Amino acid sequence: MSPPPVWSRRNRLPGDDGNPPLAPGSQVQAGKHSVAAGGDVGAVITGDSNAITHVYVVPSAAQSGSDEPVTRPVSACHPLDLEVHHAIRLAPTEAILPVYVPREHDAHLQRIVDAARGGRSQLCVLVGESSTGKTRACWEAIQVLAAEEWRLWHPFDPTRADAALAGLASVGPRTVVWLNEAQHYLAHAQVGEQIAAALRTLLADTRRAPILVLGTLWPVHRDQLTSLPSSGEDPHAQSRPLLAGRQVHVPDAFTDGDLVAVRSAARLDGRLAQALAGAADRRITQFLAGVPALLERYEHAGPAARAVLNAAVDARRLGCGVDLPVSFLEEAATGYLPGSVFESLDDDWLQQALVYAERPVHGDARLLQRARRAPGNTPVDSCFRLADYMEQHGRRTRRDLCPPASFWNAALHHLPGPADVFALATAAEARWRLRYSRLLAERARALSRQEPALPVEGQSYASDWPDESDIWPADHPTCRALADLAFAAAETDDYEQAATLALEAASCCQPDALADIALQHERAGLTAEASDLAHHAAANGAAYCLGRLAMMREEADLYEHAEHYARAAAEYGLTGTLAELAVRREAAGNKERALDLWEVAAEFGHPEALANIARLQHEAYDTDGAARTAREALDRGDAHPFHRHRIEPLWEKLWPHGIEPDGSPSPSTPTA
Template sequence: MHEEHNDQNPALTELRERLRVGLAGMRLNQTELAARAGLGRTTVSEALSRRKPLPSAHTVAALARALRLPVEDLLELQRNAEAGAGGGERAVPGRLIGEWDPHDLEVHPAGPGDAAPGPGVSGARVMPGYVRREHDRVLAGAVGDAAAGRSRAVVLVGGSSTGKTRACWEAVQPLAEKGWRLWHPFDPTRAQDALEDLPRVGPRTVVWLNEAQHYLGDRAAGERIGAALHRLLVTAECGPVLVLGTLWPEYAARYTALPTPGGEDPHSRVRELLAGRVLTVPETFDASALAAAAALAEGGDRLLAGALSRAGADGRLAQDLAGAPELLNRYRHATPAAAAVLEVAMDARRLGVGLHLPQAFLTDAAADYLSDTDYDRLTDDWAEHAFAELAALVHGKQAPLRRTTPRARRRPPSPSPAVHGPAPSTAGPVFRLADYLEQHGRTSRRQLCPPASFWHAAHTHLTDLDDLSNLTQAARTRYRLQWAHYLRQRAADLGNPYALASPAFRWEWAGDQEGAQALARQVLGNTNELVSRGFRLEEAGDREGAEAIYWRAADLGNPYALVGLAFGLEEAGDREGAEALARQVADRGNTDALVGLAEMRERAGDREGAQALARQVADHGPTGVSNTCVLERLWPYGLDPDGTPTPPWQR
């Protein structure tokens, strides 16, 4: 086809004839001409052959200089031949930027997608709104230079899925409006395609070298590609062109490293090419970029909104967006055993288990998530294979289920053991579910109740008191009442006295005083329980019993018990005793007692004394909402001693 089309292009025919005449006049063969012109032997052969496409402006200029022919005359023939090549195959590589789909240029899909993309349908995926960062400003400057006629090259360096390729795509959009072409060499291999067709690149072309290690790091062709790119950038006849590439930091460090004295220098031409042309892409979004992303999310961008909810805290939005579709694919196409482990983790997280999931719990709980057929096919080492499958990384260095090490909890020394707090974690490795899959599980499995193996594994392996408390509530609301009972008892056995408090209340209300008292003895350290019992005795008219309970709770370190007792004394007419108790609690640093004391003085008509106490509370700093309401009443706007209209606790 090339031969038939070339015969119909008079300018191309004349160009090749003049080159052949010049070659004969210089008495050179094609190998000698290639060496003199600084071109490859194949490039020279194709330039002279009637069966090959039109040579590039760079090739024509190099041949004209080597053969001592008028360069401008031959370049004019080349341009005329290019203009007349529209009816056949394109004379220069690439196609208009507007004809490309970004996903065909290896921009990672960001949405989950209902169907796998295929040829011609990849554009169906919706990309999230783009948030410009500092490297985008530098990249835009290079694009502006290229649009103005100056060839430029930029290689974006950053970790996996940090937004490098998307940044390149967004950057070239102004060139699309100017009719520029884009060439993405990849067939039959990236390196081979680049090496063969770089000499044919025409002006106003973007050379797209995503994952540039496949070009520059190729053992056989990398240095030759680096040299060809450098020649393309510095040869005026070829410009303007824009070379855009992406690299991981480890590759950039390898290619730019200086050789040791006397050692090999395998990347000298590539190092020269990269010098001054590397642009770093940060791993995370800074505060201004996160604010811009939040604005887009508020405007209806659901992809960005989801990424912010999962990764906004650490700023790794790009990695989250790039990894989300692949994480979901991993789940959908996982082996039955791996899928069962993932579903256990999803159910555990949505029902209130913490981030760190013990491997023993996940393995034991997975049994009932498998069908009878899949369960019968399990091998002895099925768990090892399942966890290995789920640990494989996807884009953004994420894994569906990754092993993690919980940080040690640092607390100030305490003279006595705390009532609250988790029990020591269970022995063995723990794992963390990917945030995206956790979010997916909360939606897709919200109406499903975990099977019996889940509750059994939780009772057997979980030791965190908060986890057990949350699962107790989850079991009760799903009418798994036996499991709720055993999980509550498990929490109590591990040292959580609050686990048994609610049953004590229910038994007391049902008239089972003996059972309630037995449970109350188990939760003797639960002072809030004691205060609640005191309130009920007080409401029943048993003031002496209530006072005894309050003093008992106070002896165990609960200051609110004395506050309640103080109010009781006030109601009984013992204002001096009430204020003495409130003052005793306040002296221990409890601002609630000061507020209560202020209310007592207000009720006694001592407005000035109440306001003085309100000022003392304000000096202690922020307080609760209910206390703030009391303070605003006692110390209204305009009474601030320094004349400001806002009370100190609201500044």
């Protein structure tokens, strides 16, 4: 019988009360000469995000009735089974994976693994874009555990979320919990927060230590899990403290020093030599994963194959799971083809399209991969998985497009899971396709009645967790001390020393301290220094500092400066300050400047920007332009409640019953 789960509360350092926690989305990256990497300020403590001081026992929903998770010795694991990307292969005799070249993030990850080997449970999530080497880095890091008889658990059957929720309460000591693409666990609409809570319980349970939890995330998913809600319920109240201070950034490109190591390793592996010659912008791992060939194959796909691929991309970006039934892809794809083109296709057009998409390039990289099922699990319909780089590429290139009617009808007819169907119902509502939203929601409820174990539509769960305000973020005490010294220096007006200390603290895990010092410089009239420090804070994970600096300049009537820093914050994905300035300009009677700012906010993806542009166009009697902008907003999925800058969206006036996928008004009487 497994021990009862526990929850831990870490003591704060003396004098720490009231200091802000790490910013949501902060990233940990130890610089070469930083304290976290062995600097000379005090005793360096690295990777110890889970030190226990007080332990409280609470019940866990995941514990009762859970089965022992199926683990394997680390020495018996295969990298491809753990979803390490296939690499290009120049010859059949080459090793499956190319020679590995460690980088800076590997050193930080290895310190975390060493802490786990020393008996302290650890969690680390590598954050980077697709095909940057996150999963491979995790694979390399755990090889040292093979000789120490550690085991590995990769929860994925019957689904990732279900397996994790059922098994986390039973994970035993010396186990690696492998959460590749952690958004499938933590961002799950129904049980993501339960999984995050169970992970926190696992990490805090000294009787099951040591545990090593490794995960990977794209930045877009990290931002989703760590961003504070503007208002209303907090959908990620458990995930945010779980991830705080436990992220390692994996860069897209190799540094000069990295390339020196690659050139040396290229003497042993021709694939590295080819990557050096062919990779654009030093993106070595992307080249090795076959990304250029995948993109080329996608661009040269015939009409049918392109239609199938676009349907798969749209399904994933609108919230469907990784396994896409072939029957869904078949019906959905028909609407992506002009009628004359579809009529001219061969009878076996779908088979031809799938053969094209499945054909490997540069080894085993494929646009679509046939999903493998666990033994004994006989699917009703075969499924395919989209290459994750193509998903990421499609999220960018198809962001402004609404899928055709065939896509929504295919979802109604062929998607078997209520979670997928409800995700598309939500996506349809966000695009003001109200008729399809209603039909899909009804279908999701019907499917959920067939699968009562899977809740649908925002079902909440009772929680006995203590107040989150009692939880101190996991960080490095030495860096916390550096931040305190920086604050003390600022209090004595020694701003130069304060900046030096805060910069050092930010290079490890205290970007908030640097943000605070930057704003203190601004209040002291050291505006040039404040600007420089704010940009450094943003680069280290505290981009909100730029927005606050913008508002300080705004209050000082430095309007151009304010707009400059608001735009700088938007480049980090924080568009709220641009929106606030647009509202202020309009309130001051400067609608022309407000429109300009909303247009900049729209470029950076602010979800209310296009709606406000449409409103201002309508008020200026540009009726046709306003309608076009409103449709553009809806195609992007911007029809949601406006929390911060509340207006009545124009589309509610123009199309009160919603619109169809082609943009035409929906009838007043709902039809099936």
